[in-house]
Amino acid sequence: MLAAMNLFVEKGIQGTPMSAIAKAAGTGMGTIYNYFATKEELINAIYLHIKTSEITQTLKSLDSNSSLKTKFLEFYISFINFYLKHPAGFAFMDQMQNSPIITEATKAQGLNAFGPVFELITQGQKEGIIKPLEMESILYFLAGTINTFVRWIQKADKNTQQQKIAAQLSMVWDAVKA
Amino acid sequence: MLAAMNLFVEKGIQGTPMSAIAKAAGTGMGTIYNYFATKEELINAIYLHIKTSEITQTLKSLDSNSSLKTKFLEFYISFINFYLKHPAGFAFMDQMQNSPIITEATKAQGLNAFGPVFELITQGQKEGIIKPLEMESILYFLAGTINTFVRWIQKADKNTQQQKIAAQLSMVWDAVKA
Amino acid sequence: MLAAMNLFVEKGIQGTPMSAIAKAAGTGMGTIYNYFATKEELINAIYLHIKTSEITQTLKSLDSNSSLKTKFLEFYISFINFYLKHPAGFAFMDQMQNSPIITEATKAQGLNAFGPVFELITQGQKEGIIKPLEMESILYFLAGTINTFVRWIQKADKNTQQQKIAAQLSMVWDAVKA
Amino acid sequence: MLAAMNLFVEKGIQGTPMSAIAKAAGTGMGTIYNYFATKEELINAIYLHIKTSEITQTLKSLDSNSSLKTKFLEFYISFINFYLKHPAGFAFMDQMQNSPIITEATKAQGLNAFGPVFELITQGQKEGIIKPLEMESILYFLAGTINTFVRWIQKADKNTQQQKIAAQLSMVWDAVKA
DNA sequence: CATGAATGAGATTTCATTCAT
DNA sequence: GATGAATGAAATCTCATTCAT
Numbered sequence: 171m172l173a174a175m176n177l178f179v180e181k182g183i184q185g186t187p188m189s190a191i192a193k194a195a196g197t198g199m200g201t202i203y204n205y206f207a208t209k210e211e212l213i214n215a216i217y218l219h220i221k222t223s224e225i226t227q228t229l230k231s232l233d234s235n236s237s238l239k240t241k242f243l244e245f246y247i248s249f250i251n252f253y254l255k256h257p258a259g260f261a262f263m264d265q266m267q268n269s270p271i272i273t274e275a276t277k278a279q280g281l282n283a284f285g286p287v288f289e290l291i292t293q294g295q296k297e298g299i300i301k302p303l304e305m306e307s308i309l310y311f312l313a314g315t316i317n318t319f320v321r322w323i324q325k326a327d328k329n330t331q332q333q334k335i336a337a338q339l340s341m342v343w344d345a346v347k348a
Numbered sequence: 349m350l351a352a353m354n355l356f357v358e359k360g361i362q363g364t365p366m367s368a369i370a371k372a373a374g375t376g377m378g379t380i381y382n383y384f385a386t387k388e389e390l391i392n393a394i395y396l397h398i399k400t401s402e403i404t405q406t407l408k409s410l411d412s413n414s415s416l417k418t419k420f421l422e423f424y425i426s427f428i429n430f431y432l433k434h435p436a437g438f439a440f441m442d443q444m445q446n447s448p449i450i451t452e453a454t455k456a457q458g459l460n461a462f463g464p465v466f467e468l469i470t471q472g473q474k475e476g477i478i479k480p481l482e483m484e485s486i487l488y489f490l491a492g493t494i495n496t497f498v499r500w501i502q503k504a505d506k507n508t509q510q511q512k513i514a515a516q517l518s519m520v521w522d523a524v525k526a
Numbered sequence: 527m528l529a530a531m532n533l534f535v536e537k538g539i540q541g542t543p544m545s546a547i548a549k550a551a552g553t554g555m556g557t558i559y560n561y562f563a564t565k566e567e568l569i570n571a572i573y574l575h576i577k578t579s580e581i582t583q584t585l586k587s588l589d590s591n592s593s594l595k596t597k598f599l600e601f602y603i604s605f606i607n608f609y610l611k612h613p614a615g616f617a618f619m620d621q622m623q624n625s626p627i628i629t630e631a632t633k634a635q636g637l638n639a640f641g642p643v644f645e646l647i648t649q650g651q652k653e654g655i656i657k658p659l660e661m662e663s664i665l666y667f668l669a670g671t672i673n674t675f676v677r678w679i680q681k682a683d684k685n686t687q688q689q690k691i692a693a694q695l696s697m698v699w700d701a702v703k704a
Numbered sequence: 705m706l707a708a709m710n711l712f713v714e715k716g717i718q719g720t721p722m723s724a725i726a727k728a729a730g731t732g733m734g735t736i737y738n739y740f741a742t743k744e745e746l747i748n749a750i751y752l753h754i755k756t757s758e759i760t761q762t763l764k765s766l767d768s769n770s771s772l773k774t775k776f777l778e779f780y781i782s783f784i785n786f787y788l789k790h791p792a793g794f795a796f797m798d799q800m801q802n803s804p805i806i807t808e809a810t811k812a813q814g815l816n817a818f819g820p821v822f823e824l825i826t827q828g829q830k831e832g833i834i835k836p837l838e839m840e841s842i843l844y845f846l847a848g849t850i851n852t853f854v855r856w857i858q859k860a861d862k863n864t865q866q867q868k869i870a871a872q873l874s875m876v877w878d879a880v881k882a
Numbered sequence: 883c884a885t886g887a888a889t890g891a892g893a894t895t896t897c898a899t900t901c902a903t
Numbered sequence: 904g905a906t907g908a909a910t911g912a913a914a915t916c917t918c919a920t921t922c923a924t
Contacts, residue, residue, distance in 0.1 A: 182448050184362060187914060189890090198889040203916065261446075268442045268499075270360055303515045310496040311519055318492030321446075322484060337481045341489055345523035365897055367907085376906035378901085387898065538804050540718060543893060545911090554910040559895065617802075624798045624855075626716050659871045666852040667875050674848030677802075678840060693837045697845055701879035721918050723886085732885035734922085743919065 175216050179261040183213065183271070214276045217266050220259045221280035227252050229286060238294050239347075243339055245290065246312070250335065253320045260320055267317075284309075294346075301348050308346060315342060353394050357439040361391065361449070392454045395444050398437045399458035405430050407464055416472050417525075421517055423468065424490070428513065431498045438498055445495075462487075472524075479526050486524060493520060527572050535617040539569065539627070570632045573622050576615045577636035583608050585642060594650050595703075599695055601646065602668070606691065609676045616676055623673075640665075650702075657704050664702060671698055709750050713795040717747065717805070748810045751800055754793045755814035761786050763820055772828050773881075777873055779824065780846070784869065787854045794854055801851075818843075828880075835882050842880055849876060 173195035177186040188209060192199040206212035228248040236244065253260035266272050291308055294300035301308070315338070323334050351372035355364040366387060370377040384390035406426040410419065431438035444450050469486055472478030479486070493516070501512050529551035533542040544565060548555040562568035584604040592600065609616035622628050647664055650656035657664070671694070679690050707729035711720040722743060726733040740746035762782040766775060787794035800806050825842055828834035835842070849872070857868050 185448075188916080189914085192890090199915090200889050200917080201887075204887065207916095209915070264446045268439075268445075301515075301518065303519070304512070306500060307512060307515045308519075310500045311493055311516065314492035314494070314496030315489055316492070317496070318488040322488045334482070334485060337479075337485045338489065340479065341481070341486075341523040344525070345519040347522070366899080367897075370907085377899085378906050379904080381899070382904070540893095541804075544895080545893085548911090555895085555912095556897080556910050557908075560908065563895095565894070620802045624795075624801075657871075657874065659875070660868070662856060663868060663871045664875075666856045667849055667872065670848035670850070670852030671845055672848070674844040674851070678844045690838070690841060693835075693841045694845065696835065697837070697842075697879040700881070701875040703878070722920080723918075726886085733920085734885050735883080737920070738883070 171212070171216050171219060174212055175220075175262050176258050178213070178216075178265070179258045183265070183269075210271050213266070213271050214273060216262065217272050218276055218280055220256075220263055222283050223259075224249070224252055225283040225286070238290070238297060238299055239343070242290060242294065242300075242346075243343065245287065246316070246339065246342060247335065249316055250320055250338075253316075254324070254331075257324055260324070264317065264321065298348055300346050311345065312342065315345075349390070349394050349397060352390060353398075353440050354436055356391070356394075357436045357443070361443070361447075388449050391444070391449050392451060394440065395450050396454055396457055398434075398441055400461050401437075402427065402430055403461040403464070416468070416475060416477055417521065419468060420472065420478075420524075421521065423465065424494070424517065424520055425513065427494055428498055428501075428516075431494075432502070432509075435502055438502070442495065442499065469524075476526055478524050489523065490520065493523075527568070527575060530568055531572050531576075531618050532614055534569070534572075534621070535614045539621070539625075566627050569622070569627050570629060572618065573628050574632055574636055576612075576619055578639050579615075580605065580608055581639040581642070594646070594653060594655055595699065598646060598650065598656075598702075599699060601643065602672070602695065602698060603691065605672055606676055606694075609672075610680065610687075613680055616680070620673065620677065647702075654704055656702050667701065668698065671701075705746070705750050705753060708746060709754075709796050710792055712747070712750075713792045713799070717799070717803075744805050747800070747805050748807060750796065751806050752810055752814055754790075754797055756817050757793075758783065758786055759817040759820070772824070772831060772833055773877065775824060776828065776834075776880075777877060779821065780850070780873065780876060781869065783850055784854060784872075787850075788858070788865075791858055794858070798851065798855065825880075832882055834880050845879065846876065849879075 174186070174191045177190055177194055180186075181190075188199050188202060191212075192202055195202070202212065206215060228245060231248045231251075232241065232244060234241075287309070288305060291300055291305060295302050319334075319338050323331055326334065352364070352369045355368055355372055358364075359368075366377050366380060369390075370380055373380070380390065384393060406423060409426045409429075410422055412419075414422065465487070466483060469478055469483060473480050497512075497516050501509055504512065530542070530547045533546055533550055536542075537546075544555050544558060547568075548558055551558070558568065562571060584601060587604045587607075588597065588600055590597075643665070644661060647656055647661060651658050675690075675694050679687055682690065708720070708725045711724055711728055714720075715724075722733055722736060725746075726736055729736070736746065740749060762779060765782045765785075766778055768775075770778065821843070822839060825834055825839060829836050853868075853872050857865055860868065
């Protein structure tokens with residue numbers, strides 16, 4: 171899966187034959203097909219793996235004693251850091267986000283992992299700290315900002331990253347705070 | 349180009365042979381190749397056409413007498429409405445956003461059209477109305493929010509659209525306002 | 527189709543890749559697929575072509591002034607001669623007779639051409655010359671005898687063919703005559 | 705072998721992977737290869753097994769006190785009944801009859817078992833009851849009629865089978881009788 | 883002796899592009 | 904300038920067979 175992901179990112183889905191994946195992974199092509207019935211199934215598996223890791227990793231770095239605002243921002247930063255640490259994973263997800271290859275079932279499974287984010291926002295709304303808008307409204311808003319932000323700072327000078335993140339956080343928090 | 353775009357959206361780039369485009373467009377395959385040297389060139393042309401229309405159309409609906417905040421929000425709404433009116437165009441751009449098929453040259457050309465948005469934001473910053481952040485920081489932020497927002501409300505109930513847009517605007521404005 | 531048939535007979539269906547057919551036919555592989563959507567469709571087309579020729583050719587050699595018995599035997603001989611003249615065609619049909627590749631539709635179409643044989647036998651039954659059995663009973667009987675007979679004498683010494691045919695006819699006629 | 709035969713009949717040789725046979729037989733793939741060196745060897749073994757059973761079973765039902773004509777017809781009926789009782793076996797043989805997979809050696813071995821039929825016909829010829837034609841001429845004739853006949857009545861209404869068999873016997877006997 | 887994961891050669895099919903008409 | 908039949912490289916996927924366990 172790792173070999174496949176890297177190739178998909180580098181050459182595109184289309185530009186990566188299964189034979190190339192097998193070679194990069196050091197196996198035979200048939201072996202891949204023993205685990206993933208089709209190329210699409212392999213792609214979905216990678217998607218789900220990243221989507222799940224995304225949350226799992228992010229949750230680890232959460233300090234449960236912080237204030238809600240701090241927790242929220244930590245969460246947001248965590249996501250950004252996750253993708254900065256895994257640029258290939260980000261590029262893969264970016265490419266796949268709207269691809270018809272990712273099935274609805276996979277997307278639904280991927281969403282499952284996001285329960286903790288729901289809770290945090292709901293809690294903030296109860297406390298009157300976060301705007302009392304529809305959950306989806308807020309989630310899609312945040313997702314959109316993370317996506318373009320990461321795409322941008324990946325290409326930017328490392329020295330300015332902290333400053334850019336601060337700017338981003340200021341916009342994000344003002345956007346959602348009540 | 350229209351026939352091609354609709355097919356690309358419906359069946360995917362991969363799933364749309366040039367022969368299908370020719371048939372849908374009511375011409376021969378050779379004719380397409382008289383105007384676009386390759387399939388990729390055709391795709392880039394469509395991309396650029398939409399990107400340009402996006403701005404052209406949006407500028408039309410701008411009332412130059414409004415306050416800066418109103419202008420800004422009108423701009424934002426305009427973008428949303430443009431894509432709501434052209435769902436195939438949106439789906440196409442969404443699909444192509446991170447595709448290696450779109451060349452850097454095309455992307456750069458697409459950016460050219462965005463001069464008026466630059467000016468508006470710069471003006472707002474001078475007046476102390478908009479956060480004094482890097483231009484790109486703000487632009488990517490806005491672009492990200494528009495993208496996921498449109499994708500979401502396209503699928504949503506038409507009756508709730510206005511309310512969702514209002515919610516979105518409240519977040520967007522709070523995010524960028526000084 | 528001719529190139530394909532010869533290869534199918536020589537190497538078997540399985541043992542004949544489309545690339546080999548293309549090469550033998552002096553075309554590109556894609557060209558074959560412009561006329562036959564799949565390998566199976568090509569095989570069905572060959573089957574139908576032979577089945578149709580079988581009757582067309584046979585009918586030509588029929589003397590309409592002969593007695594019914596003579597006509598019947600001429601018919602029978604004609605079939606045999608057709609296949610002796612086209613051994614590859616025979617081998618192909620022999621191979622395909624019970625193959626699941628040949629669709630029911632193709633078989634039904636192939637049967638259409640056999641109207642004249644039906645008529646001849648019906649006529650013979652009316653005249654009390656041929657056993658008053660079910661039409662299918664007689665047809666399958668005859669078909670079975672032709673099949674194994676041709677397969678046999680193809681391998682046999684040419685000098686004894688006439689004698690073998692005479693023996694066969696004596697059995698066939700005794701079998702069906704009233 | 706039984707599991708393999710049933711799958712071959714149902715899905716075709718081509719459509720039956722060794723893994724499917726192993727699963728259906730409740731063993732591992734390797735185990736099959738301990739008994740049959742290749743898939744083709746397995747197929748030849750099945751062929752030979754059926755060919756041998758065909759005669760063995762048929763001989764059992766023979767009444768040695770009957771007249772030669774009766775014996776002959778009993779033989780013929782016996783073959784038909786054997787295949788009606790083993791439709792999968794028939795379908796398998798039908799499919800394999802002219803397949804290049806069955807080796808000449810296997811075919812020759814299969815023929816060995818047919819000694820008793822030879823004798824019966826030779827005896828009939830000596831007694832002047834059966835046409836004094838070449839042995840092969842008669843055998844191929846009979847084989848052909850059995851083949852198409854069984855294929856036909858397998859699909860037919862069970863109630864009419866006896867009547868169809870009677871019709872068939874009348875043709876067969878008239879064909880071979882002196 | 884049984885097992886079944888691993889293998890990769892090879893088969894079918896697609897489709898961007900060309901070019902004679 | 905328009906056309907679409909011809910092309911063949913290249914992609915996905917299958918499966919007989921092996922062999923370490």
